[in-house]
Amino acid sequence: MNHTETAHRTEATAQRPSLLRFALHGLEMVIAMIVGMVVLDPVWAFAWPGLHENTVAQALVMATDMSIGMAVWMRVRGHGLPAIAEMSAAMYLSFLVLLPFLWAGVLSGMAFMTAGHVLMVPAMLIAMLRRRHEYGW
Known part of the structure; x- marks a missing residue:
């Protein structure tokens, strides 16, 4: 295999969608979310x-x-803004869907916060799968 074929194959492999790239992109977003909480909490x-x-x-x-x-x-x-809006909606929906359970006394405050964070993972995954081409898969 000559240099041109090797370079072409490497470029094609780098551009190929992959589950690993998709997962890493999701991890990057979780880290960015944590940074947002850590940086903005003192302001609040x-x-x-x-x-x-x-x-x-x-x-x-x-x-x-x-x-x-x-x-x-x-x-x-x-x-783009549509993907950002969808992902932001996932942050809120995971808590909003649980509000009736909190208000009814079925969930404690701590359980509400924990469940809201846990539900974010599938909510984010759904948003990412809707636009999987943007997330490298």
């Missing part, structure tokens, strides 16, 4: 001292922090 603590006493407000603020971090990273990665 200063601006809204009683925030942590209101579970619903805390969850929505946390979803906002995660959405901001993730949206910034998605823009850096070249994603």
Whole structure:
């Protein structure tokens, strides 16, 4: 195999969609969400001292922090606004779907927060699968 064939094969392999690339992209977004929470939490603590006493407000603020971090990273990665909006919706929907259970007393505040974060994973996966070509798969 000559140099041209090797270069072409390497380029084709680099451009080929892969499950690994898809998974790594998802991991990058989770890291960006964590960064968003860590960076923005002190801002909220200063601006809204009683925030942590209101579970619903805390969850929505946390979803906002995660959405901001993730949206910034998605823009850096070249994603369009529709994909960013869908992924941000996944952050909020995972909590919103659980609100009736919190209000009915079926879930404690801690269980609500935990379940909301757990539900984000499949919600994000659904958003990513809808646009899998954008995520490298």
